[in-house]
Amino acid sequence: MEYKVYFEKFKNAILLLILGIILFIFILSKLMPSIQTIFNNNKTYKTQVTSLNDKKRTLETLKQDAEKKAKQTDVITKKFYKPIISGSDTESIITDQLQDILSILRANMIKARSIDYEYDPGDDSFVANAGDKYHVCRLTLELIADYKAYERFLQDLYKHEHYLDMEQIEITPYEKNKKILLINMKLKLYAQK
Numbered sequence: 666m667e668y669k670v671y672f673e674k675f676k677n678a679i680l681l682l683i684l685g686i687i688l689f690i691f692i693l694s695k696l697m698p699s700i701q702t703i704f705n706n707n708k709t710y711k712t713q714v715t716s717l718n719d720k721k722r723t724l725e726t727l728k729q730d731a732e733k734k735a736k737q738t739d740v741i742t743k744k745f746y747k748p749i750i751s752g753s754d755t756e757s758i759i760t761d762q763l764q765d766i767l768s769i770l771r772a773n774m775i776k777a778r779s780i781d782y783e784y785d786p787g788d789d790s791f792v793a794n795a796g797d798k799y800h801v802c803r804l805t806l807e808l809i810a811d812y813k814a815y816e817r818f819l820q821d822l823y824k825h826e827h828y829l830d831m832e833q834i835e836i837t838p839y840e841k842n843k844k845i846l847l848i849n850m851k852l853k854l855y856a857q858k
Contacts, residue, residue: 743825743826743827743828744826744827744828745799745827745828745855745856745857746758746761746762746827746828746854746855746856746857747856747857756782756784756802758800758856758858759784759800759802759854759856762802762827762829762854762856763802763804763854765825765827766804766822766852766854769818769821769822769825770808770818772821773810773814773815773817773818773821774810774814775808775809775810775814775815775818776808776809776810777806777807777808777809778807778808778809779805779806779807780804780805780806780807781804781805782802782803782804783802783803783805784800784801784802785800785801785802786801786803789801789803789853791855797858798857798858799855799856799857799858800855800856800857800858801853801854801855801856802853802854803832803851803852803853804851804852804853804854805849805850805851806848806849806850806851806852807847807848807849808846808847808848808849808850809839809845809846809847809848810845810846810848811844811845811846812844812846815836815846815848822852827854827855827856828855829852829853829854829855830852830853830855831850831851831852832851832852832853833849833850833851834848834849834850834851835848835849835850836848837849
């Protein structure tokens with residue numbers, strides 16, 4: 666009996682509690698697919714972020730490799746000077762290249778104290794191993810320039826379209842004016858026969 670009295674007293678509260686539990690279960694059942702979708706999307710997002718970071722690292726590595734290959738290719742892709750008329754002697758073939766070097770000197774306002782020539786030097790590996798295919802001229806240059814002009818000269822030599830070899834460079838500042846350089850330089854010019 667007492668139970669009926671208590672039941673009557675708390676009947677509204679119990680019904681409200683049961684209704685709340687049913688409503689909670691209904692809302693939870695409706696939200697559960699959305700919650701699972703959110704968790705799945707979050708997991709997919711984390712996986713894709715990790716994959717993106719890996720691909721970024723791979724891309725950076727590939728870019729660095731491409732830059733290294735491009736730098737190596739710059740040296741390799743320079744062509745040997747090929748004269749229009751073949752069959753001439755070394756002096757006449759190298760003259761065009763020598764004119765290029767002299768014009769670079771003039772363009773950078775560098776004074777040449779002396780220029781010595783040595784055609785087809787015996788210690789050159791091209792002459793020793795492929796002398797029938799290449800002409801070689803070793804230039805021994807004594808130059809006077811300031812730092813900036815010599816820097817531009819070296820940059821122009823680096824950009825020169827044909828293969829050449831800077832064999833030796835000695836730089837000494839002028840005693841009376843340290844801004845002026847006395848430069849001894851050996852440069853090899855190559856041409857195909």
